Amino acid sequence: MLKGFKNFVMRGDVVVVAVGLIIALAFSTLIKAFTDSIINPIITRAQGGHSTALGWQLGAPGNAATYVDMGAFISALIYFLILAAVVYFLIVVPYRIFQRRHGITVFGDPVPTKTCPACLSEDIPAGASTCRYCGTAQPSAPGRTVA
Structure with missing residues (x-):
């Protein structure tokens, strides 16, 4: 039973889809931070709202809705890069080595x-x-x- 599960998990398409999903989830976090921290305040500036951090206040001082929070965006970017590196070194590299032992070239x-x-x-x-x-x-x- 465990051998069948191992064979299912180690199929090339399952691992490729898993890596793609993980990267997509991390990228979605990056995009969400970009929209929440940069795009939304620019749009909200036309309406009116309080915060302090790394960024620029576009509206009235203290209005969080019009604050471009570069700190949150940089944090999400760093998160994405770290997660991508972890996925690569802990999933892709071992999987590539495992498949090479079986005579299959992946991610070439x-x-x-x-x-x-x-x-x-x-x-x-x-x-x-x-x-x-x-x-x-x-x-x-x-x-x-x-x-």
Whole structure:
């Protein structure tokens, strides 16, 4: 039972989705801090509201609704960078090592591609002899001979 769970969790798509979700949650915190601390006070300045911290008061002194709180934004940015580093070093790197032991390359360099001269699709594999979209014959890759 535990072996099946381990196999499920260590599938490439599950880990990729988990990493993406964690980064998205951290990024959403960053965006929320940006909107709450910078955008909202600028918008609220047109209406009228009290706070002190690292930032600028746009309205009446002490009005928290019109205070651009750069401290909260910088804090959220630092939080995002730390969380991204933790995810990378505690999840991505060990997962990459685990998969490499099994002969699978994950989070590697992208496969080289070329552009089809007929339909201008940009994601044709460099070694392809025909375009997957329009079927046009593709020129040989440099250094490759066709038998």
